[in-house]
Amino acid sequence: PGGLLGVSHPEEKERLLGTYRERLLGVDHPPESEIRVVRRDGHVRWLRVYSAAIEYGGEPAVQLLCIDNTARKKAEEALRRSEENYRTLAESSPDFIFVIDADLRVKYINTAAGQAVGLTPEEALGRRLDQVFEAPVAEEYAAGILRVMQTGSTTTAERFFRTAHRALWIATTLVPIRSEDGKVRAILGVSRDITERKKAEEQMRAHGEKLEVLVRERTERVRTLERRQAEIEKLAATGRMAARVAHEINNPLAGIRNSFVLIKDAIPSENSYARYVPIILREIDSIAFIVSQMSSLHAPEVGAPSRFPPARSAEEVATLLRRTCEKRGVRLELDLGDGRAAFTMTEPLLRQILYNLILNAIEASPSEGRVSVRTRVLDDGVLLLEVADEGPGIPEENRWKIYEPLFTTKSPGETGGLGLGLPVVKSIIEALKGSIDFECTPGGGTVFRVLIPPDQEGGQAS
Numbered sequence: 001p002g003g004l005l006g007v008s009h010p011e012e013k014e015r016l017l018g019t020y021r022e023r024l025l026g027v028d029h030p031p032e033s034e035i036r037v038v039r040r041d042g043h044v045r046w047l048r049v050y051s052a053a054i055e056y057g058g059e060p061a062v063q064l065l066c067i068d069n070t071a072r073k074k075a076e077e078a079l080r081r082s083e084e085n086y087r088t089l090a091e092s093s094p095d096f097i098f099v100i101d102a103d104l105r106v107k108y109i110n111t112a113a114g115q116a117v118g119l120t121p122e123e124a125l126g127r128r129l130d131q132v133f134e135a136p137v138a139e140e141y142a143a144g145i146l147r148v149m150q151t152g153s154t155t156t157a158e159r160f161f162r163t164a165h166r167a168l169w170i171a172t173t174l175v176p177i178r179s180e181d182g183k184v185r186a187i188l189g190v191s192r193d194i195t196e197r198k199k200a201e202e203q204m205r206a207h208g209e210k211l212e213v214l215v216r217e218r219t220e221r222v223r224t225l226e227r228r229q230a231e232i233e234k235l236a237a238t239g240r241m242a243a244r245v246a247h248e249i250n251n252p253l254a255g256i257r258n259s260f261v262l263i264k265d266a267i268p269s270e271n272s273y274a275r276y277v278p279i280i281l282r283e284i285d286s287i288a289f290i291v292s293q294m295s296s297l298h299a300p301e302v303g304a305p306s307r308f309p310p311a312r313s314a315e316e317v318a319t320l321l322r323r324t325c326e327k328r329g330v331r332l333e334l335d336l337g338d339g340r341a342a343f344t345m346t347e348p349l350l351r352q353i354l355y356n357l358i359l360n361a362i363e364a365s366p367s368e369g370r371v372s373v374r375t376r377v378l379d380d381g382v383l384l385l386e387v388a389d390e391g392p393g394i395p396e397e398n399r400w401k402i403y404e405p406l407f408t409t410k411s412p413g414e415t416g417g418l419g420l421g422l423p424v425v426k427s428i429i430e431a432l433k434g435s436i437d438f439e440c441t442p443g444g445g446t447v448f449r450v451l452i453p454p455d456q457e458g459g460q461a462s
Contacts, residue, residue: 318373
């Protein structure tokens, strides 16, 4: 092969000469091989050489058939470099990259994916999915891979997985790998750990919900303050008007009553109109009571406090309202605890609070109903008052209106149904730095609860 030796690559000459000698000696040798040759312009070409021992002119010889294989070698080299680059990229990627064949066996898995399942790429190679993942995870992956193989379409899905090593959220894209005939032979999968993203989304969602709750609370608080402000302004305006009206009415009313007391004795008992005398006095007293309530709306003065047992005030108010209870068929029950426990405040104000609350409870209760009054001086010196009725309760839509002056749902009664009782009570309690609230029980009835702190000058229970 003198001509071929002359153009062969320096690294190929000894191998080519050795093959030639072996052929001449009859040594068994592969019939084909590849060699490099150098053209005159310096370019290297690849030749596929087929050799066979023959006789030529009665002498042993070697017949060579050379085919230019340069294009194929370049393609193979490019493919090899491409595969190396792909593997380098896959191995350096933090994503989980894997290839699964039609038998659901692992054909390739990168290092990141192996770490996620606790296997090296070599250990995972050739294993079925159920030998790599726990049953639920393997079943989900297998179902997704089979769908892609059947449809030939790329799919992406997010799933939550819990393996023996960790719990994580995974976003997986499955891509079909086709053979030359177009059939899907395997699936390339790329999975990304999105656990931190999911945690961030959950934190954002929780933060958003917290903000919504905060906005609702703040909005409701603003509305409550607006209602409160409107109520205060209305109460102040109504109180000023009521005080002026009451003042103008009270003087002539007192004159009317005094004058009538002087002339009532002049009416003989046998006179046919004598029976109207007590009715007139009672109606004058009723008007005087209404005027007194109207006067109380205008910033009631706390007055000089004294030390007394609240149970005594409750008993006296109950006595005043006994006749009203009898007329309406309502039973009034008192629970006064230790009736000797004393409290320091202005006693007429406590009587006014009790009178209005008990009267409202009586008028709200049905016939044969019961009104319960409870008083306690608590261990911390706070005075507790509770008045409960068995009426229908306060409708939801009216609960925020009940302390508004002149708001009432009652028909005219002894108080005229003016809606002044609760506003008066609330204004007194606020002047005493106390609190009032109510609760409507599901079975019917309402309980009003009042808390009044000890007098700031040092009044305590005893």
